[in-house]
Amino acid sequence: xxxxxxxxxxxxxxxxxxxxxxxxxxxxxxxxxxxxxxxxxxxxxxxxxxxxxxxxxxxxxxxxxxxxxxxxxxxxx
Amino acid sequence: xxxxxxxxxxxxxxxxxxxxxxxxxxxxxxxxxxxxxxxxxxxxxxxxxxxxxxxxxxxxxxxxxxxxxxxxxxxxxxxxxxxxxxxxxxxxxxxxxxxxxxxxxxxxxxxxxxxxxxxxxxxxxxxxxxxxxxxxxxxxxxxxxxxxxxxxxxxxxxxxxxxxxxxxxxxxxxxxxxxxxxxxxxxxxxxxxxxxxxxxxxxxxxxxxxxxxxxxxxxxxxxxxxxxxxxxxxxxxxxxxxxxxxxxxxxxxxxxxxxxxxxxxxxxxxxxxxxxxxxxxxxxxxxxxxxxxxxxxxxxxxxxxxxxxxxxxxxxxxxxxxxxxxxxxxxxxxxxxxxxxxxxxxxxx
Numbered sequence: 037x038x039x040x041x042x043x044x045x046x047x048x049x050x051x052x053x054x055x056x057x058x059x060x061x062x063x064x065x066x067x068x069x070x071x072x073x074x075x076x077x078x079x080x081x082x083x084x085x086x087x088x089x090x091x092x093x094x095x096x097x098x099x100x101x102x103x104x105x106x107x108x109x110x111x112x113x
Numbered sequence: 114x115x116x117x118x119x120x121x122x123x124x125x126x127x128x129x130x131x132x133x134x135x136x137x138x139x140x141x142x143x144x145x146x147x148x149x150x151x152x153x154x155x156x157x158x159x160x161x162x163x164x165x166x167x168x169x170x171x172x173x174x175x176x177x178x179x180x181x182x183x184x185x186x187x188x189x190x191x192x193x194x195x196x197x198x199x200x201x202x203x204x205x206x207x208x209x210x211x212x213x214x215x216x217x218x219x220x221x222x223x224x225x226x227x228x229x230x231x232x233x234x235x236x237x238x239x240x241x242x243x244x245x246x247x248x249x250x251x252x253x254x255x256x257x258x259x260x261x262x263x264x265x266x267x268x269x270x271x272x273x274x275x276x277x278x279x280x281x282x283x284x285x286x287x288x289x290x291x292x293x294x295x296x297x298x299x300x301x302x303x304x305x306x307x308x309x310x311x312x313x314x315x316x317x318x319x320x321x322x323x324x325x326x327x328x329x330x331x332x333x334x335x336x337x338x339x340x341x342x343x344x345x346x347x348x349x350x351x352x353x354x355x356x357x358x359x360x361x362x363x364x365x366x367x368x369x370x371x372x373x374x375x376x377x378x379x380x381x382x383x384x385x386x387x388x389x390x391x392x393x394x395x396x397x398x399x400x401x402x403x404x405x406x407x408x409x410x411x412x413x414x415x416x417x418x419x420x421x422x423x424x425x426x427x428x429x430x431x432x433x434x435x436x437x438x439x440x441x442x443x444x445x446x447x448x449x450x451x452x453x454x455x456x457x458x459x460x461x462x
Binding site for chain 2: 043044045046047048049051075076078079080082083084085086099100101103
């Protein structure tokens with residue numbers, strides 16, 4: 037599974053990264069986590085408000101930091 | 114059935130918790146003044162007329178008051194804003210002509226949830242959807258300049274008059290500056306790749322499917338995020354106020370920075386550019402300096418300059434804007450702020 041965190045490094049992006057790592061660890065998944073910080077590349081995903089969470093090239097959350105539980109639900113589906 | 118009871122119980126806990134928090138907020142707000150009176154004047158035995166006594170009282174009282182205001186305002190604003198999204202704003206602005214578009218963009222800039230760290234993706238998203246550059250700039254200027262947190266704090270600290278003036282001035286600057294930049298045919302000063310950006314995938318509206326629980330959690334998260342970011346500004350701003358309160362002679366500032374000082378506003382705007390903070394962070398300092406007798410127009414100009422003209426944001430925007438447009442942006446907005454500063458000083462004198 038490939039996960040991307042879209043965000044230039046603001047507080048919300050860091051929190052999303054933390055929570056995603058927590059969720060991944062709790063589920064014991066083997067994932068490839070990548071951070072996308074370039075604004076133009078972030079924009080190319082069609083999101084206008086960071087942070088964004090991309091799972092297998094699909095934007096699943098944009099513009100807010102979901103709870104760890106919501107992230108694990110997203111990872112499971 | 115059990116599911117039903119569970120959700121109802123969760124709802125009850127949520128609204129009960131919220132009501133309890135609101136009650137605690139009001140009690141603390143009410144107790145703030147008597148508590149510091151008691152602690153500083155009775156327990157420490159300092160006189161309200163002494164420098165140390167008045168400075169300590171000012172500091173303690175203001176830290177709690179502004180802290181409470183911030184918590185309440187940020188929470189309420191974030192929950193309300195979760196009903197609005199930047200995707201909806203873009204849809205409203207798409208295909209809008211300049212003029213009407215600038216006015217709408219400035220107004221939407223106030224209510225759309227937005228952080229300057231998203232300025233570049235938002236810019237690309239707007240332009241790729243066909244929103245004119247000038248209209249996009251009106252949005253980007255209004256968003257930090259006139260946000261609800263600033264409005265709430267101004268209301269709580271200065272009352273309705275200065276708040277309305279501030280909002281009117283901020284919107285005017287955003288509308289006029291965006292319109293002027295549009296007149297420049299600013300498209301030629303936008304990095305070409307912006308126009309070639311193809312948005313892949315489906316647009317996700319960041320607010321669809323949110324429950325009340327989600328919205329409340331977002332509000333709580335935002336309070337923590339903002340307070341963690343601005344607490345040093347808060348303490349420094351209030352600390353400056355406390356020192357002025359206790360030790361600086363009252364005519365010190367009025368001698369050097371009165372409304373009649375022709376350079377006052379320009380110096381204030383210049384000082385604001387390297388400083389970077391949001392409105393919530395700079396407000397305590399503004400209030401402290403106002404208490405010291407600095408004119409309101411000069412202070413609002415300073416605040417606008419801090420929030421609307423910031424070096425880090427310019428560096429971010431450099432990714433999509435050529436230096437000419439960044440220069441024009443700074444020149445137009447700074448001129449607007451200077452004009453607002455002088456007019457307020459004249460109006461309120």
